[in-house]
Amino acid sequence: MRRKCMLLVLVGAVVVITVFNAEFIDVNRFTQPIREVVLKKDLGFLSSFPDVSTTEHSSAKPSPSVTQLGLAKLRTDSIKKIYGRSWDEVITPYNQTYLIDGRDICNVSPPPFLLLFVLSLPKNTGERQAIRQTWGSNANENGASFIISTKLMFMLGRMANETLSGKVLQKETTKYKDIVQADIVESRHNLTNKMMNGLRWVKTYCPKVKYILKADEDTFINVARFSDYLMKNPNINNKTIHGYLYPRGGMVQREGRYAVRNEELPSAQYPPYLSGTSYILPFDVISDMLDLAERLPYCPIDDAFMTGVLRAILDVKIQHSQDFTHMLDMKMSPCRFHTHIAVTNIDINCMHALWNLTKHAGSIDCNQSSFYDKKICSIFIF
Numbered sequence: 001m002r003r004k005c006m007l008l009v010l011v012g013a014v015v016v017i018t019v020f021n022a023e024f025i026d027v028n029r030f031t032q033p034i035r036e037v038v039l040k041k042d043l044g045f046l047s048s049f050p051d052v053s054t055t056e057h058s059s060a061k062p063s064p065s066v067t068q069l070g071l072a073k074l075r076t077d078s079i080k081k082i083y084g085r086s087w088d089e090v091i092t093p094y095n096q097t098y099l100i101d102g103r104d105i106c107n108v109s110p111p112p113f114l115l116l117f118v119l120s121l122p123k124n125t126g127e128r129q130a131i132r133q134t135w136g137s138n139a140n141e142n143g144a145s146f147i148i149s150t151k152l153m154f155m156l157g158r159m160a161n162e163t164l165s166g167k168v169l170q171k172e173t174t175k176y177k178d179i180v181q182a183d184i185v186e187s188r189h190n191l192t193n194k195m196m197n198g199l200r201w202v203k204t205y206c207p208k209v210k211y212i213l214k215a216d217e218d219t220f221i222n223v224a225r226f227s228d229y230l231m232k233n234p235n236i237n238n239k240t241i242h243g244y245l246y247p248r249g250g251m252v253q254r255e256g257r258y259a260v261r262n263e264e265l266p267s268a269q270y271p272p273y274l275s276g277t278s279y280i281l282p283f284d285v286i287s288d289m290l291d292l293a294e295r296l297p298y299c300p301i302d303d304a305f306m307t308g309v310l311r312a313i314l315d316v317k318i319q320h321s322q323d324f325t326h327m328l329d330m331k332m333s334p335c336r337f338h339t340h341i342a343v344t345n346i347d348i349n350c351m352h353a354l355w356n357l358t359k360h361a362g363s364i365d366c367n368q369s370s371f372y373d374k375k376i377c378s379i380f381i382f
């Protein structure tokens with residue numbers, strides 16, 4: 001009971017610190033200051049889409065569902081600009097059954113302030129275990145300044161032929177109580193589906209959380225650095241998604257690995273969007289994202305669709321930080337690692353090595369190699 005009170009006080013303190021000033025946070029133990037830029041309203045990109053909608057729906061009254069949604073006319077116009085039309089009803093329901101509903105994950109007191117939301121494949125028991133033992137372990141015991149109440153959750157689909165793995169997962173679920181599994185066949189094309197059903201889970205079973213940190217299971221999150229970022233960032237409470245920005249968005253591919261069909265997204269280009277390997281999503285944008293996504297065609301490129309298309313239509317702000325990584329093969333030096341919130345393309349051994357490294361933050365000599373080994377962590381260059 002005493003501990004819980006203490007925790008409440010600490011969480012309260014975090015909020016107060018965030019509201020006023022976080023200058024006392026010691027960032028000197030990191031080698032560089034946080035670098036970031038805010039991208040202002042960027043609906044400008046929409047003007048580059050051909051306006052093909054006006055002829056089709058000339059007598060357009062706003063449809064009831066769009067009105068119910070509270071979407072401004074601007075949003076409806078944006079949808080028409082991108083898709084050439086809009087839809088009155090749910091055309092892409094994200095309502096798959098939860099095979100494992102994880103309803104107890106957030107059922108704790110106090111409710112988590114931050115949810116570490118990790119996309120995972122059913123077979124990757126080892127990766128999940130490595131995350132549990134390293135950056136996903138009770139962050140409150142990580143010393144440093146990470147005093148935010150946090151929960152870890154793994155979002156899984158299922159294998160097409162799944163039979164046995166169900167039992168294995170049941171054991172793991174009972175033991176660690178951090179798994180959610182949706183009845184979605186794992187495939188690249190289903191990633192958006194998996195993300196959206198994950199967000200619906202957050203909305204349903206974790207409704208008091210303030211932030212979701214989305215990460216892939218081969219990502220290492222530097223929790224102390226992340227905590228500093230949360231506390232130092234003035235816009236964090238204001239419907240803003242944070243991550244590594246692709247400012248030009250990029251062309252929509254019609255073939256190959258990232259192919260999207262014309263009816264899934266008719267525009268030639270994506271709006272600016274964030275790399276999907278890791279980003280911070282405030283809880284207060286989730287409902288709008290789900291409502292909107294269900295009224296648009298399915299788009300398989302989850303990060304570009306969610307942090308690009310949906311975000312732009314909803315006029316949610318986006319904030320770039322180089323502290324998140326973008327490319328799968330990004331190399332970095334150990335000292336640069338300390339300034340990063342997220343590093344990607346990390347295997348199990350490397351995850352443990354990086355965890356060791358974060359525990360020595362502040363006292364580490366960047367030129368001394370005993371804590372990092374290129375053979376263990378191929379992401380390191382010297």
Ligand SMILES: *[C@@H]1O[C@H](CO)[C@@H](O)[C@H](O)[C@H]1NC(C)=O
Nearest residue numbers: 090092093094095096097183
């Ligand atoms: C999802 O919603 C659609 C449309 O309302 C419905 O037809 C379908 O049966 C639902 N699926 C599940 C798994 O509930």
Ligand SMILES: *[C@@H]1O[C@H](CO)[C@@H](O)[C@H](O)[C@H]1NC(C)=O
Nearest residue numbers: 123159160161162163164165
């Ligand atoms: C399911 O499919 C995977 C990949 O194709 C295969 O390795 C595995 O043996 C299959 N499992 C069963 C139970 O058939």
Ligand SMILES: *[C@@H]1O[C@H](CO)[C@@H](O)[C@H](O)[C@H]1NC(C)=O
Nearest residue numbers: 096183184185187189190193
């Ligand atoms: C997921 O992907 C598979 C194969 O790509 C597909 O058959 C299935 O309909 C998709 N959706 C769900 C909800 O599993």
Ligand SMILES: *[C@@H]1O[C@H](CO)[C@@H](O)[C@H](O)[C@H]1NC(C)=O
Nearest residue numbers: 041234235236237238239317
């Ligand atoms: C939050 O966003 C709204 C709308 O963009 C703006 O008016 C307000 O000043 C912002 N508040 C903060 C604290 O940045």
Ligand SMILES: *[C@@H]1O[C@H](CO)[C@@H](O)[C@H](O)[C@H]1NC(C)=O
Nearest residue numbers: 349350352353354356371376
């Ligand atoms: C991490 O540190 C522990 C204890 O210092 C050590 O036993 C372990 O080998 C280290 N792991 C890696 C991958 O560096």
Ligand SMILES: *[C@@H]1O[C@H](CO)[C@@H](O)[C@H](O)[C@H]1NC(C)=O
Nearest residue numbers: 335363364365366367368382
């Ligand atoms: C690490 O090495 C670089 C160049 O090799 C040098 O400039 C720097 O002073 C060294 N730092 C420490 C802490 O020894």
